[in-house]
Amino acid sequence: MAETITGRVVASYSLDCVVEDADGGLHRCLPRRRLGRPYCGDYVRFRDEAGGKVIEEILPRRNLLARPNYRGQLRPFAANVDLLVVVIAVQPPFERGLIDRYLVLAEHLELEALIWLNKLDLAAPAQREALLQQLRIYQRLGYPVLAGSSLTGEGVAALKARFQDKTGILVGQSGVGKSSLIQHLVPDRALRIGSLSEATGLGRHTTTETTLYHLPDGGDLIDSPGIRTLRLGHLEPEQIEHGFVELRAFQGECRFANCRHRDEPGCAVQAALQRGEIDPLRLASFHELLAE
Secondary structure (H helix, E strand, O other): OOOOEEEEEEEEOOOOEEEEEOOOOEEEEEEOHHHOOOOEOOEEEEEEEOOEEEEEEEOOOOOEEEEEOOOOOEEEEEEOOOEEEEEEEOOOOOOHHHHHHHHHHHHHOOOEEEEEEEOHHHOOHHHHHHHHHHHHHHHHOOOOEEEOOOOOOOOHHHHHHOOOOOEEEEEOOOOOOHHHHHHHHOOOHHHHHHHHHHHHOOOOOOOOOEEEEEOOOOOEEEEOOOOOOOOOOOOOHHHHHHOOHHHHHHOOOOOOOOOOOOOOOOOHHHHHHHOOOOOHHHHHHHHHHHHO
């Protein structure tokens, strides 16, 4: 029997996946039925058999990103992600509550997160400063905030540098310019898609659910269509609270163990809010996610 080869899933189709070996070779593989489905970003071991190449093992994952389907059921789509880039824009106007939602997800999955403000070319200098001022709360919490334009290329080099030695993914609402930003990050994307199609024999126009691209300056980008709102209904209240980094300092200090930091007596978070140590809009986002 042929020895197993270690590789990483770089494209996911309905049943097939494409695995890249250590030398950059691409292999169309199917998993053993007992394994379940590998996802883009998974590290796997596969072997060549008479009937084709078969994935024998999915190596332990560090994390697994999922989004809800039309029934509200969680559907995984990417594994072993290091960096979550929250893409917002000058237009359409961003909502801080949506940013908070993505950051809670990043904290839950133990991902590094940063915020990219796109379409800066549409903003006059005064508007730029006002928008960046709104985002300084996130910088104070430890989240990097970068700004630029996927149209002009302004600031993109700084974003590329954040992907060094990491696997990143872009998330954000429709219309913020993720596709054009991906084109800057992966300028030969069309050629890469052609190479995948040629290697697998599945046809140039076969639609992949998720694809991993190596960036020219280092690091990887996982591109998955349809990532807009990631609901957090599968998280417990304690997990949501953990996702708000500023609330962790007050863990265990409230009078009641199940305090939800509204109007309960002896609430340490409300006391911190009155002292100006917690942003009221962030606390409102926390309560909104709890209610959801």
